[in-house]
Amino acid sequence: MxxxxxxxxxxxxxxxxxxxxxxxxxxxxxSANFESFTLDEATPNASVSGVTNGIFALSNISGRDRTGNICTGFADTNPDHIMVLQQDLAALTLQVNSGSNDTSLLVQGPDGSVRCGQDTGRRNPDARIQDQSWAAGTYRVWVGSHHHGQRYSYSLNVSP
CATH class of the missing domain: 1.20.5 (Single alpha-helices involved in coiled-coils or other helix-helix interfaces)
Structure with a gap:
């Protein structure tokens, strides 16, 4: 017994x-490391901030995005931000501003698809994603650095 x-x-x-x-x-x-935000037609813009924590290779999430761009850089294992779209949006631009440090950007959509952003140009190595057809749902956003262990303060601006 x-x-x-x-x-x-x-x-x-x-x-x-x-x-x-x-x-x-x-x-x-x-869970996200920093602020989450919600977008819809009435509030199509957002600005959030954080600090890169380049220890996890973004290529572990996806080697290439949905259009074939290579996903590079290092970030934290958790997403930095959660972006919720209340409805489908025709176009969005996500722009990192870290004072021209070499940043990267990865966004994973509700269906698991990935969008990666690289340098916006030689004079500004901050990352940007500018794309069409954003479906309603929850997106996980990683802001990273191109070099392992680099910590940069940044703001992330999102607009149509």
């Missing part, structure tokens, strides 16, 4: 741990 009680006790402990871990998964998957 004592052995059965111990077995049931151990099984209850394991079940409790598994249920706790499963309950925490959605929270972990959606």
């Amino acid at each position: 004592a052995i059965k009680q111990q077995q049931w006790g151990a099984m209850g402990l394991v079940a409790g741990l598994v249920m706790g871990a499963v309950a925490a998964l959605p929270t972990l998957a959606q």
Whole structure:
């Protein structure tokens, strides 16, 4: 009898741990390092800020984006921002401003598709994504640096 009680006790402990871990998964998957924001037709612009933390290769999320661009740079394992689109938007531009440091940008859409942004030009190595057809849903946004371990303060501006 004592052995059965111990077995049931151990099984209850394991079940409790598994249920706790499963309950925490959605929270972990959606947590962001910095501000989250929501866009719609009435509020199509946003500006958020953060600091790059270049330790995780963005190519681990995706080697190339949906149009074949190479995804480069280093960021944190968690997304830096969560962007929620309340409805489909025809076009969006995401522009990093870090004082012309060499930044990168990766956005993962609600369907798992990826958009990557690179330097905007030789004079401004800050990253930008300018693209069409943004479906309503939740997007995870990583702002990174091109070199491992670089920390840059930045603002991320989003506009149609």
